[in-house]
Amino acid sequence: MDAAAKKQLKITTCKVRMGIIESVYNAKSGHPGGSLSSADIVTYLYFNKMNVDPLNSQWEDRDRFVLSKGHVSPCLYSVLAHRGFFPVEELKTFRKVESRLQGHPSMRYTPGVDMSSGSLGQGISTAVGMALGAKLDGKKLRVYAVLGDGELQEGQVWEAAMFASAKGLDNLAAVIDNNNLQIDGSVAEVNSPYPIAEKFKAFGWNTVEICAHSFDEIEVAFKAAEEFKGKPTAIIAQSTKGKGVSFMENQCAWHGTAPDKEQYEQAMGELRAALETLGVKD
Numbered sequence: 001m002d003a004a005a006k007k008q009l010k011i012t013t014c015k016v017r018m019g020i021i022e023s024v025y026n027a028k029s030g031h032p033g034g035s036l037s038s039a040d041i042v043t044y045l046y047f048n049k050m051n052v053d054p055l056n057s058q059w060e061d062r063d064r065f066v067l068s069k070g071h072v073s074p075c076l077y078s079v080l081a082h083r084g085f086f087p088v089e090e091l092k093t094f095r096k097v098e099s100r101l102q103g104h105p106s107m108r109y110t111p112g113v114d115m116s117s118g119s120l121g122q123g124i125s126t127a128v129g130m131a132l133g134a135k136l137d138g139k140k141l142r143v144y145a146v147l148g149d150g151e152l153q154e155g156q157v158w159e160a161a162m163f164a165s166a167k168g169l170d171n172l173a174a175v176i177d178n179n180n181l182q183i184d185g186s187v188a189e190v191n192s193p194y195p196i197a198e199k200f201k202a203f204g205w206n207t208v209e210i211c212a213h214s215f216d217e218i219e220v221a222f223k224a225a226e227e228f229k230g231k232p233t234a235i236i237a238q239s240t241k242g243k244g245v246s247f248m249e250n251q252c253a254w255h256g257t258a259p260d261k262e263q264y265e266q267a268m269g270e271l272r273a274a275l276e277t278l279g280v281k282d
Contacts, residue, residue: 001219005048009215011278012082013043017244018271019078019091025264027095030103033254035075037179037212037239038146042067042079044218045144054084057111063141064130066115068123069148069177070104071256076113077101085112121154123147124174128164131172131232142226146175150182152193158203164232165204172232173225174205177212179241183255200234212239245270 016039024030042065046052050063067076074094081088086100093099100109104118114130117123127145134141151157164172176196184190193199197207206228210217218237225233241255242248245267259267275281 001216006215007278009040009044009048011275011280012047013039014244014271014275014278014280016043016075016078016082018268019081019088020074021245021259021264021267021271023074023077023091023094023101024258025261026092028258029095029256030074030258031071031256032074032245032258033181033241033248033251033256034069034072034148034177034179035078036243036245036248037241038069038072038075038177039079039243040213040215040239041146041175041177041218041237042075043082044215044222046079046083048219049222050144051141052083052112054112057085061139061141064114064127064134064143066123066127066130066143066145067105067117068127068145069120069151070117070123072148073101073103073105076105077110080110080112083112086110120148120151121156121160124157125160127172127174128160128167128169131164131169132167134171135167135169141171143172144175145172146177148182149176149178149180149187149193149196150190152176152196152199153187153191158199161200161203161205161232161234168230169232170229173222173235174232175235175237177239178236179212179239181241181250181252181255183252185252196236197234200236204231206231206233207236208233209236209238212237213243244274 105113131143248254
């Protein structure tokens with residue numbers, strides 16, 4: 001990836017993270033930790049990989065995205081807003097009565113949301129169905145799904161994984177946001193899904209392991225997924241929960257906690273400082 005493209009992605013991702021903090025602060029609830037750890041991946045997809053049209057969110061031939069870990073909707077909403085699907089200012093309405101931006105994504109109400117999600121394990125199943133449907137219809141579109149590592153404790157994930165391999169769904173890429181923390185603590189201690197790559201390989205998937213915060217590695221992984229034929233691809237993305245906000249990083253407590261005013265100001269201050277190092281003043 002050239003330096004200019006990488007810098008622009010870093011700038012956009014920083015703004016996405018600011019949108020995440022803005023959302024959960026104004027709602028006084030939400031899930032910032034996993035939203036922040038997923039931000040680089042989801043930003044890359046919508047700004048550098050996926051074929052979508054913000055002015056025609058129901059375009060039939062668009063690529064599809066499923067946020068299987070639907071509780072990190074602040075990440076998806078912030079990316080969609082910055083991509084132009086709806087105004088960025090609307091992020092402040094997150095979880096408010098009558099808002100289009102509820103706690104879990106809804107395809108009925110929110111422009112750009114391809115699948116309602118929230119019940120862990122079910123999103124990947126719908127992504128598999130989308131990929132199979134595209135194959136049967138002869139469409140060239142691709143399907144992307146983002147799962148949490150704690151979500152791998154759901155049996156339905158592995159039923160979907162087995163089916164996707166059996167049907168040779170090479171138009172499907174599943175990203176595992178491997179931040180190693182879930183609501184109750186370390187995923188390794190709660191109910192270990194490790195070794196993740198080997199498990200997906202055993203289910204017949206192509207696998208790639210990357211750093212979730214390196215755009216060079218992200219680009220290589222998605223290119224490899226696109227070029228690999230005959231199998232779906234699982235991208236195990238090792239990430240930092242709460243990435244970008246110092247006091248949230250690697251802290252299980254920020255799985256589903258909103259910042260107070262002082263914490264909000266500190267978080268936004270850190271993200272503004274990060275933007276300034278990229279030559280941008282918020």
